[in-house]
Amino acid sequence: MAKKREIRLIITEDGSHSLEVPELDETYHSSHGAIQESNHVFIKNGLDYWAAQNQKKKLSIFEVGFGTGLNALLTLQKGEQLNTKIDYTSIELYPLDAELTSKLNYAEQIGVEQAVFKQLHGCVWEESIAITSHFNLHKIKASFQEVLIDTTFDIIYYDAFAPSKQPDMWKYKLMEKCFEMLNPNGVFVTYSAKGQLKRDLKQVGFMVESLQGPPGKFEMVRATKNMKNEV
Ligand SMILES: C[S@@+](CC[C@H](N)C(=O)[O-])C[C@H]1O[C@@H](n2cnc3c(N)ncnc32)[C@H](O)[C@@H]1O
Known part of the structure; x- marks a missing residue:
């Protein structure tokens, strides 16, 4: 049987938890x-931006x-604030144990009931749950490289491990896949701002913006589908 990857709970500078994977030297x-x-990265420059553009x-x-x-969880909270209905699909190849996710302090930090956060983790996979x-x-429990997604979306949150740690997740083919998976005016956001990523996104047809990154990071990327001919 494959050895289980060690994952450690850490506290980040704003007081919220994160996880560290020593094997990858990655958080x-x-x-x-x-x-x-x-x-x-995801709420302000992804969801809020899309909502302001599309009404x-x-x-x-x-x-x-x-x-x-x-x-x-942040998206669920924002959807309530905007009074907007959100269908959220998320892919994960290595789901975390409930023992670990029950220790995460996100619900209390942002003022959402812990029971709601528990439900996000506890609800069944491979089905849409209200x-x-x-x-x-x-x-969806699968690898993004392998899965076939036959619907399209308004926004993609691209939150894979960093290109230096998991280069397979940042290949040109996957950027093409993201482009295909977006509706017109759809938005792709990610915390990475690698030059190669930006060139690939442009090459597949996105209009690419380098935006100010979150504290501690110079830049991030937002890529929009179909705006190329409108600017
Ligand atoms: C940077 S973490 C961020 C996760 C999450 N968005 C969060 O806020 O906790 C990257 C995630 O991608 C998952 N992952 C790694 N390889 C994957 C793959 N091939 N397909 C889907 N998910 C993958 C990891 O297990 C991890 O949960």
Whole structure:
């Protein structure tokens, strides 16, 4: 049987937890603040941006790397605040144990009931589940490289481990896959701002922006589908 990867709970600078994988010498979030980073990259520059551009009361999100469920929880909360219905699909190859996720302090840090966070982790996989009246969650246990997704989305949160740690997740082919998986005016956001990533995103057809990164990071990337001819 394959040996289970060691994963350690850590506290980041904004007081929120994250996880460290010693084998990869990698953390799930920025050590400067997990909640701060997720809010900046995915909520502010992804969800808020899309909502401001599109003025719709329903949207769909695809996340690469469900992990701790932090992005899902922040999105659920934001959906309630915006009074917008969100269909959230997330893929994860290595789901975390309940023993570990039950220790994460995200719900208390952002003021959401712990029971809701527990449900994000506890609900069944491979099915769309109504977590609240505004938030449906569909978790897929698979590898993003291998899975076939036959629906399209408004936003992709690309939250894989860093290109230096998991280069397979940042290949040109996967950027093409993301492009195909987005609706017109769909938005791809990620914390990485590698030059090669930006060149690949442009090459597959995205309009690419380098935005200010979260604290501790100079830049991040937002890529939009189909705006190329409009600017
Ligand atoms: C940087 S972590 C972030 C996870 C999550 N968004 C969070 O906030 O906790 C990257 C995640 O991608 C997952 N992952 C790694 N390889 C994957 C693959 N091939 N397909 C899908 N997920 C993968 C990891 O297990 C991990 O949960």
